[in-house]
Amino acid sequence: MSExxxxxxxxxxxxxASATDLGVVSHLLVDTQRRQVAAVVIxxxxxxxxxxxxxxxxxxxxAVMVADGASLRPPRDDRERAAVDGKLELVGKKALSDRxxxxxxIDDATFDADTGALEDLIIGDHRIPAGxxxxxxxxxxxxxxxxxxxx
Amino acid sequence: xxxxMTASQIHGxxxxxxxxxxxxxxxxxxxxxxxxxxxxxxxxxxxxxxAGRSREVLPAxxxxxxxxxxxxxxxxxxxxxxxxxxxxxxxxxxxxxxxxNDVLTEGGASLGTVSDLVxxxxxxxxxxxxxxxxxxxxxxxxxxxxxxxxxxxxxVVPNVTEEFVADDLVGLGASVDDFRDRLGLK
Numbered sequence: 001m002s003e004x005x006x007x008x009x010x011x012x013x014x015x016x017a018s019a020t021d022l023g024v025v026s027h028l029l030v031d032t033q034r035r036q037v038a039a040v041v042i043x044x045x046x047x048x049x050x051x052x053x054x055x056x057x058x059x060x061x062x063a064v065m066v067a068d069g070a071s072l073r074p075p076r077d078d079r080e081r082a083a084v085d086g087k088l089e090l091v092g093k094k095a096l097s098d099r100x101x102x103x104x105x106i107d108d109a110t111f112d113a114d115t116g117a118l119e120d121l122i123i124g125d126h127r128i129p130a131g132x133x134x135x136x137x138x139x140x141x142x143x144x145x146x147x148x149x150x151x
Numbered sequence: 152x153x154x155x156m157t158a159s160q161i162h163g164x165x166x167x168x169x170x171x172x173x174x175x176x177x178x179x180x181x182x183x184x185x186x187x188x189x190x191x192x193x194x195x196x197x198x199x200x201x202a203g204r205s206r207e208v209l210p211a212x213x214x215x216x217x218x219x220x221x222x223x224x225x226x227x228x229x230x231x232x233x234x235x236x237x238x239x240x241x242x243x244x245x246x247x248x249x250x251x252n253d254v255l256t257e258g259g260a261s262l263g264t265v266s267d268l269v270x271x272x273x274x275x276x277x278x279x280x281x282x283x284x285x286x287x288x289x290x291x292x293x294x295x296x297x298x299x300x301x302x303x304x305x306x307v308v309p310n311v312t313e314e315f316v317a318d319d320l321v322g323l324g325a326s327v328d329d330f331r332d333r334l335g336l337k
Contacts, residue, residue, distance in 0.1 A: 032170075098169050099273040100218020137172025139165065142223070145273075 015069035190276030192240035
């Protein structure tokens, strides 16, 4: 089932093992090499934690289920700290082609709720296959140029 | 039809990594080789809180593409310390600067003086023309490769160049291929 970045923000996160409330989804961290949701960021600020995609038992329409609440962890490197601060958030990010031209702002992105695989990036009226995503940092998301060089 | 921009439009553009999506520097100045008809590199400023001249430079070979909104490099390691850069990038020869040069046709007519370089958008720094302050006043754009010799004072272009002086970048973009066809340079 296809899931949206925008719609999943604020979704509650529940432990499958203890049925306790662990917080809400604040960001999704994307692995741009694998074009895959790598981790879910829960909460914000100093208390924000991450859970790796592999630690989920289900990314459902009503709740994100974590197999074991103990698998929540603090950010462990600069990239994860940036993600927790929202600096790598795909939605709202400036989109830049690898030719150096701005394409607009990423309004939303979709992923497969079963596998975490990115599907499409949505920029205005355009749906761009996630396969064209080359990198995402604090400044921009870089996409492979879609059109021939001449316009 | 080619999409073009002037070298002065590159000044201040962020240098962004394709794989990282980070702005690692911004363009301070362009280094141009009139003989080669292309950029040989750009000098850099730092971004953000540490703004100011960067000790690193970006050789043209390391540029992935120059666009309207950013200069793209694959990785941050594409920037090199000035000392490690090829000499022509580290210590550009200013006496070969074409800006301010008189543009003369082979027939001896002055078309104006060079005021800027015109680059092909999306390339790694191909210069396809010059912006000129026209002899009769106003700005114009002439296509390259047109120059036959550069002295640092004047550059001499074929007579046919006069027919291809464009009023704007769009006009130049539309005519640069025709111009090259006429000269048999395709």
